[in-house]
Amino acid sequence: DAKTTQPPSMDCAEGRAANLPCNHSTISGNEYVYWYRQIHSQGPQYIIHGLKNNETNEMASLIITEDRKSSTLILPHATLRDTAVYYCIVRVASGNTGKLIFGQGTTLQVKP
Amino acid sequence: EAGVAQSPRYKIIEKRQSVAFWCNPISGHATLYWYQQILGQGPKLLIQFQNNGVVDDSQLPKDRFSAERLKGVDSTLKIQPAKLEDSAVYLCASSFRWGGGKEMNTEAFFGQGTRLTVV
Numbered sequence: 093d094a095k096t097t098q099p100p101s102m103d104c105a106e107g108r109a110a111n112l113p114c115n116h117s118t119i120s121g122n123e124y125v126y127w128y129r130q131i132h133s134q135g136p137q138y139i140i141h142g143l144k145n146n147e148t149n150e151m152a153s154l155i156i157t158e159d160r161k162s163s164t165l166i167l168p169h170a171t172l173r174d175t176a177v178y179y180c181i182v183r184v185a186s187g188n189t190g191k192l193i194f195g196q197g198t199t200l201q202v203k204p
Numbered sequence: 205e206a207g208v209a210q211s212p213r214y215k216i217i218e219k220r221q222s223v224a225f226w227c228n229p230i231s232g233h234a235t236l237y238w239y240q241q242i243l244g245q246g247p248k249l250l251i252q253f254q255n256n257g258v259v260d261d262s263q264l265p266k267d268r269f270s271a272e273r274l275k276g277v278d279s280t281l282k283i284q285p286a287k288l289e290d291s292a293v294y295l296c297a298s299s300f301r302w303g304g305g306k307e308m309n310t311e312a313f314f315g316q317g318t319r320l321t322v323v
Contacts, residue, residue: 192237
């Protein structure tokens, strides 16, 4: 199973862009990169996913390197409500279905 | 749209007792997951259902944990007997379908979880 490596913690100033890196050097060609976040005492929340092209939605942007060995989640204007644990996940295929395997994630602290 | 419902929210039991958690997924979602999240760690997948069939239960401690999904809708997760190390948040998630092709991209929605404390 492809594994991901993330820094355990990061700080970001409110209103600035938060750039969260993820390394997934063993990713295979048909595996997607997913990002979820978990705010304290809540279940994880889907943010964005991608295969090889950069993706953007109302929450964030996902930049995947050309060799697909790493990616960066960008929160363009971080707010205090973005303080959470962010998980970078490579979606593993299990038979005809996929499963989400969570790592330790990055704890993002947005500071005023 | 209603989200994934779980109950109870909190449960405190003594070791060696039994406990059951209930999950009602989003209507129409064929795939259901149970995760265990110990404090300070990421969620660990215990079991995954596709409709009422088990897709993956490789991380489920089958000597004490069991799960079922009757009629492919609601699901229950049971622990019997509980140990101190079972203290954790148990999360249920569902997705429309999680399979090959286009459906692979379907996101999973999580419930609030059940916080279990074993004393």
